[in-house]
Amino acid sequence: MPAPLTPSEELLQLLPDAVVQTDAWWIITYLNPAWHKLTGHPVERTLGQSLLDFVHPDDTGALRAGMPVFRLRFADSAHRWMRLQLHPKTDAADRVISRQGVLIEITEIGEQVLMEDRQRFLRLLETIDGVVWEAELGVGNTFLSPQVERLFGYSVEEWRADPGFWRAHVHPDDLAEALVIDDAAYYAKHSYAYEMSYRLIAKSGDVVWVRDLCRVDVDDGRPNRMIGLMIDVTEQKSTELELVRSDNRYALATRGSNDGIWDWNLQTDVLHVSQRFHEIVGLDDTGHLHENGWQFLQQLIDPDDHQRVEAAYRRHLSGHHPNFSVDFRARHGSGRLVWLNWRGIAQFENGTAVRMAGSLSDLAERGSSYDALTNLPGRPLFRDRLEHAIALHRDGASKGGDAPSPGHTTTFAVLLLDLDRFKAVNDSLGHHVGDQLLQQVARRLETCVRPIDLVARMSGDEFNVLLESIDPEGAADRARQMAAALATPYRIGPHTVTCGASIGVVGSQAGFATTDDYLRAADAAMYQAKSQALGVCVFSGNGDTN
Template sequence: MPATPPDHLLQLLPDVVVQTDSQWVVTYLNPAWQKVTGHPLAGTIGHSLLDFVHADDRGTLRSGMPVFRLRFAGGEYRWVRLQLQADVDERERVLSRQGLLVEITEVTEQVLVEVRQRFLRLLETIDGVVWEAERGVGNTFLSPQVERLFGYTVEEWRADPGFWRGHLHPEDVGQALAIDEAAYNATHSYAYEMNYRLIAKGGKVVWVRDLCRAIVEPGRPNRMIGLMIDVSQQKQTELELVQSDARYALATRGSNDGIWYWNLAEDVFHASRRFHEILGLDDADAQHDDGWAFLGQRIDPDDRERVQAAYRRHLAGERPDFSVDFRALHASGRLVWVNWRGVAQFEQGRPVRMAGSLSDLAQRGSSYDFLTSLPGRPLFRDRLEHAIAVQQGAVSREERLERQGDATSFAVLLLDLDQFKAVNDTFGHHAGDQLLQQVARRLEGSVRPADLVARMSGDEFNVLLEAVDEPTATARVGQIAAALSAPYRLDGRTVEVGASIGVVVSQPGLSSTDDYLRAADAAMYRAKSQRLGVCLFKADR
């Protein structure tokens, strides 16, 4: 970390120097703070920096966005930029943050473009349409996913202020417009949810769950922001659950998610079969009479406080909903990364019930694994399916000729780390995460750009080697095994971890992605059980 300038130099700087502790409490300001913002130093130091940030911008500031609205003396909010650098300890825990604060009006257009690009990149990771709207203007912002979900371009949608209203399903117009009008005429900001059907391009009907918030600010028209999610595939399941005692009124966003309903007044937690499957539990007892005790036992102790904080903020009204990723304790003893999300219903200001879903992050339809930055299961299956089509001649001759002289054979690898659980148990989950990240980098460094490395779940990785015959694949697997066997440095310790690798080369007896994945799994299991290191699948075994 660079050395901190002497205090007398900081006193002379025209830019505002800000330092906070790990909880965002201001611990240092130079005199420029009072000159720029009008707030006295004594009235700021010791208070949370977030108290001076616009309520709508606190979340993005905490997540690293450097541009936000700051309350100046007199109550006026102005745009500022504050790029905070964190000082961390050996376990990557934040000790303090420090940076320079400047008004956005003095920042170049290049900086604004940079912030917008970063914001759009973040939006691309959201499985839904982020939007903002004002009366008489229509949508002032739409994220690009609108074309994928509904078939209309952003330009088509925004060209007509009444576009959304004009494409509501006739049976849903009355209720949807009533909720919309209430938001436009609201006297205070609040969160709400809408469920309706939209007519997509070509006449397709899409069921939409719209998580919204009405924003009421003095001196400007009401505006709304929200997230539209396509729930068409889940609507039938949701309707059936609603009819069953209304326990799943806020049901799952994904067809492969576990659904849950929580009666907060009685602390009774109901969970679907898929919820139990994700955690490896027997689904015979779908009702748990001590809700939090049941959930708490399933959350890894290192993540429990963070999970509790997420849903408590929602129950306190600080968040319109909640969504938190954490490590869950599977009944088999392994850890699985899951996402727990949901929404509470309030009566007379008190939360009375909650409902939502639980997702296995290794199987959810995200394209990339957040820990290793490798492609995930869906992208790997897509690439393997294409490789099979090429090998079987289901693509054009021109495309096959482009693949290195019609070299259409390929190999699929499945590898599993042999001592991963021991690393987690001995050195902790942080060391386990470091190991997975280092394994990912070594795998990427051992293959060609045309090949694909993916993380499937836990400590399992898949590799697709394209345009290789069996001798070439065997040689490449040897290089991968050698790369993985070299010692790892984890939190200052040297650790040796082996891997069991199953290999299957393209062959006539296998015709689908599942065939190849099962064959690779069988070879990997034999390699692990017989301590072979590497095992090549043969159809006659």
């Protein structure tokens, strides 16, 4: 069922005059019913076509230049004189994004009034910021607007006195290409619009970049006639050159950052990756274009992380986040598992994501995200994983109406572990032994979790564990297994070290909104476990412990 019309839309529908709206490329985007009554063209079949297709070929150039009077083709194939004063709408960069106006038939006004209107239009052209010109083969310019003197320093008389003036003042490096385009227009067999960019030597000797918007009119029995508008785009060209230099600087900075770069066409599923991207995942001999982008990425991502990675970028595509960043395990070409960060941003057209681009980082080379001592992920990676788990749990709860039942794939638990007597080990046996103890603790924790879980070192002797797809009872059991594993004495060189742990547990059933909420709850439970020598304490939210 179509959406109800707004009051302004209802008013447009009732207007007796035809209202026309086009986009920046002259494609008709809106017509009210009066269009059909006036022209005979059905509204439904006209939408999506170019307005210029309905204009007499001799008048399209004038309409594009802003002249409001022209001949329009009606449904009976006759052309009638119309007036359409189009009002452009521009964006922040002053670029036209749409045009709209009221179409009125003026055939009965008479030829004299039309000629007067054309004369007023010519005077208007003399005021615009560009040179309007007309030229014929063998004659040269038959018309030039006065702006030629302000932009290039030459008077209208100087320019028009010599049929070869324009060719003599095009920059030598651009002349050959410009002459090919110019000659093609002079000897064309049909009318068409074209565009040229070239440098012109001004009277002062300065070089001016020109964008020339042109049209050749071909009529039987007379030489071809060209009309156009020359615009000074020197400043724009300087900006383009600076952008090229910026792109080069960006490419150099990218290489210096040691990140891999990727660009993914979501419409064709073609993924382009840089050489550094392949080096990070150990695929140096692979081509840089992958026609099945997501299939290529899935082969790299550890199967236990597939769902989480896909959920991260799809949440961005659905508008929940302005960009995405996700850490995951990947199978390196050498066979070993590596922790990587994949991040990027999408480009949208008409509300649809058509492209994504970003970078890939090896977390082992980013000290803040990866702990070199224990070879475990660090705080940023853990927080990212927990944030995704919270989002999935929240989405699952919203779809199910209530919180997911135990065992649901979106349930999770957060554990915070703090070693007991670790400071005493450091003080009595030295930091070297303390470091080895932390390494052995990390390996024991890894043996206590499943592939989908995550163990991270937060700081000092504090570790966090994220258990995914687990119910509260299962999380408590897993925490007790860890406590038992960590309580077993460690053999470090000639020393036997005993160092248990206090563990706080908080499950997703607590329903917190942020990562900080869960970490604070886990810390409160851990503190209670340590102060009361409980070993494991499950956060309940009311001060009770389990």
